Amino acid sequence: xxxxxxxxxxxxxxxxxxxxxxxxxxxxxxxxxxxxxxxxxxxxxxxxxxxxxxxxxxxxxxxxxxxxxxxxxxxxxxxxxxxxxxxxxxxxxxxxxxxxxxxxxxxxxxxxxxxxxxxxxxxxxxxxxxxxx
Ligand code: ZN
Numbered sequence: 698x699x700x701x702x703x704x705x706x707x708x709x710x711x712x713x714x715x716x717x718x719x720x721x722x723x724x725x726x727x728x729x730x731x732x733x734x735x736x737x738x739x740x741x742x743x744x745x746x747x748x749x750x751x752x753x754x755x756x757x758x759x760x761x762x763x764x765x766x767x768x769x770x771x772x773x774x775x776x777x778x779x780x781x782x783x784x785x786x787x788x789x790x791x792x793x794x795x796x797x798x799x800x801x802x803x804x805x806x807x808x809x810x811x812x813x814x815x816x817x818x819x820x821x822x823x824x825x826x827x828x829x830x
Contacts, residue, residue, distance in 0.1 A: 698790040700779035704828045705743070705750040707776040709763045713742055713755040716772075720744045720751055732807050739763050741807040752778070752807070776814070778826035784811045787827050791815060803829070 710716035726744040738761030756764035797816035806812035810830035
């Protein structure tokens, strides 16, 4: 398995609209609309920049993973996503090499992607997302 590129950087925010302003107003990026991913209790906005995207994540519930993340660490960079060609293969390769997956099977991600998270214990503290789309 070889990651194809940095797909996006996931940033946990309290207020999606307020946070979008910096990226559009100061950096001149364009927000591609928002999407709610019920399963992960998040509302997401993607802002493409060159070959990668900024993904802003706002929690839709107090017990959601993003709400919990902000409670513990405050707003900020939450995960780093790499594009892979075949996510099932990527998961199998990771596991064969002894890396621990949070998701042993792909799940639905914003924008119709198939995603899986690698456990931060296997990545020196970085929450790494694999994304196929
Ligand atoms: Zn992501």
